[in-house]
Amino acid sequence: MSRFQKLQHQTRDVIHRGFDRHIRLAVTGLSGAGKTALITGLLEQLLYANETQQLPYFKVKQQQRLNGCRLHTSSNWQVSRFDYEGAIDCLTTDVPRWPQSTRDVSEIRVEIKYKPHRGLAGRVLDTRRLTLDLIDYPGEWLLDLPLLKLSYDEWSQQQQRLLKAELRHKLAESWLIKVQTAANAASEDKPEQQIRELASGYRSFLRQCREQKLLLLQPGRMVLPGELEGAPALEFFPWPLSQPIPDAWAKRLREKYRYYQQHVVTPFYQKYFKHFNRQVVLVDVLQALQNGEHHFAELQLAINELMKSFSYGSNSLLKRLMSPVIDKVALVATKADSIAPQDHQKLTDLLRVMTQKQRQELQFDQIPHQVFSVAGIATSQIKKLSNGTTVLDGINESREFVRVGAPEVPKAIPTAADWQQGYIYPQFYPGFTAQNSPLPHIRLDQLLEYVLGDKLK
Ligand SMILES: Nc1nc2c(ncn2[C@@H]2O[C@H](COP(=O)(O)OP(=O)(O)OP(=O)(O)O)[C@@H](O)[C@H]2O)c(=O)[nH]1
Ligand SMILES: [Mg+2]
Structure with a gap:
């Protein structure tokens, strides 16, 4: 890219930021938390938004104001593009599998084109654009950020x-x-x-x-x-x-x-984390429950350390231009498809308890935040049997059909006796084909609405 083109590109970004048309979303999570799967799921839902009935809570789509979404390489031309197509290929080939654990940084930009709903923009403009930047990176590297303050x-x-x-x-x-x-x-x-x-x-x-x-x-x-x-x-x-x-x-x-x-x-x-203005904190609560008390305690500690590494505050015009801060946070328990829907609330409540300290901080600083439980890519089917029990149907590592009784989710932080008994959650594998597009998810529409909705009015 010529220096002129680069400058043009950067100037456009700054103008977009100034007009509040640019979201850089920090998808924050430790290795295995589900970042790559979630980013893939979010892109999939956005790209197919107008083709699916799967997004009842995403208002811009429900109000038929969404023209469409398009992928672009990010403005950072030194970084590889997030391989969305590769991830979808993995999930839908003859022998579907989860995308591999991430080994390097990649970025992707989504342009969302929509009809404004209200205000001056609604009267004057036919369409508007919102730019969303997403960055994927190895979870291992995230834990380096707290070192900057120590x-x-x-x-x-x-x-x-x-x-x-x-x-x-x-x-x-x-x-x-x-x-x-x-x-x-x-x-x-x-x-x-x-x-x-x-x-x-x-x-x-x-x-x-x-x-x-x-x-x-x-x-x-x-x-x-x-x-x-x-x-x-x-x-x-x-x-x-x-x-x-x-x-x-x-x-x-x-x-x-x-x-x-x-x-x-x-x-x-500086290269990747400084300019975020929204954040999704992904937490694999179920895996931590399964791994036991030590892991669960470490996970809480790690979330605490991590959240200290980001700047939160209100994004005034000047801040947006110079050094944006995160002005909205979604705390998200991932892989909710591994439990029965009636337990999703328990999962959300558990994450709420785990992140109490961080939520209090956000509350004190008046940063809007909300807790969700989602699945970026939902792999199980829920069935209620005639005897009243709920089961999850899915595919295991050997590509065999499996049916498991819906596992229990504790209501609160487990007691010593609960830990003794332990928790086990199914690890389903994807079993999709290209016909399954857009891939199923759980509550990504609510997450999209929370993170983007106010900028799509
Ligand atoms: N059932 C289910 N499993 C999921 C989901 N998302 C991720 N997983 C599982 O969790 C594993 C890790 O997910 P990734 O998206 O690769 O996690 P990551 O945060 O990108 O991890 P790193 O790249 O190592 O930092 C996957 O290989 C799946 O086994 C989901 O929505 N549902
Ligand atoms: Mg990854």
Whole structure:
């Protein structure tokens, strides 16, 4: 693209932002939360909005004011386009499967063309356009954002607290012994090499944590390095012991951490996360319930840490132009198709309890927010049998038909006895064909209306 074209493109974006015609939606969620599936589902519903009866709560469509939606590459031409078509292919080929876990950043832009409903715009303009930008990225990298607000010593203290939890402690045991032994013998001689070895041990520990489905894994690039594989930028680790860091190491560890903050996390934040003005926080509550108490607690902690990384406030004209802030938040429990519809409310309530602290903060700052339970791509069929029981029909990993009794969702945070008993939820696979377009979902219309509706009037 020529410099002139680029400038034109950017100017148009700024004008759109000024006129409130541009939503950059932060789809925030840890790895496996369902970001890629949700983005695919949202695009699918928008693109087929006028062909489907599936969107009763999306007012612009219900009021027959929607001309249509079109996909574009994003204005950021250095980033690959989100592979919507590839995702749909995966879900609808001969052997349908879920799209793979995301390995890099991608963006997509949707242009929504509609007839204004009211006000001056309604009288003067035939049609208007709203631009929606969506960004997909590996969930692992998201957890780097909280590091921007922590010094090396603060981060180390936080990690020390986490390491006290039973499962983490067990996984870290051999690494901790190595750190202790090396620290006792630390000298000014070859500290780089010792740090490199211990950083590699820390990385193996993080990978084990991931295998055990633990969630708060930092730094994210150690879990999924991308282009940083083998780079010296990753040669550090949080100080895990209560004894002070040996002098020989302190300067280097803090230096490496700062480098990581400044040269890895800050550009990532500035390039992709700074200009969001709406947010959808995705939480896989069901998976956390299934994985047990530790995971559930870590998930709560991770959501808390993550939400501190975004700026919330009111988007005045000047702010919209200069540095927009998030002015509306949807807190979303995903994969609601794994439970019976009569339990969706319980799932929503549970997420409400889990995010109480964050909601109070949003409330205090007067940021509109709402809690939902949705399925980006709904894979199960609900049936009520003649004996009154509700079952879910779906397809398993071996592509066989399965029928499971609707699993229970707790009304509140589980008690010790509940955890003992445990929770199991079905993991359905997609079983669609190209004829199924638009793919089924649960409550994406309500989510779309909440996130976009006020800008489509
Ligand atoms: N039943 C059901 N399962 C879902 C849904 N969305 C996602 N899943 C499951 O969750 C897995 C992870 O979903 P993704 O959309 O890839 O999650 P992600 O947040 O993009 O994860 P990363 O790319 O690793 O950051 C999928 O492979 C599916 O098994 C849904 O709406 N319903
Ligand atoms: Mg993904």
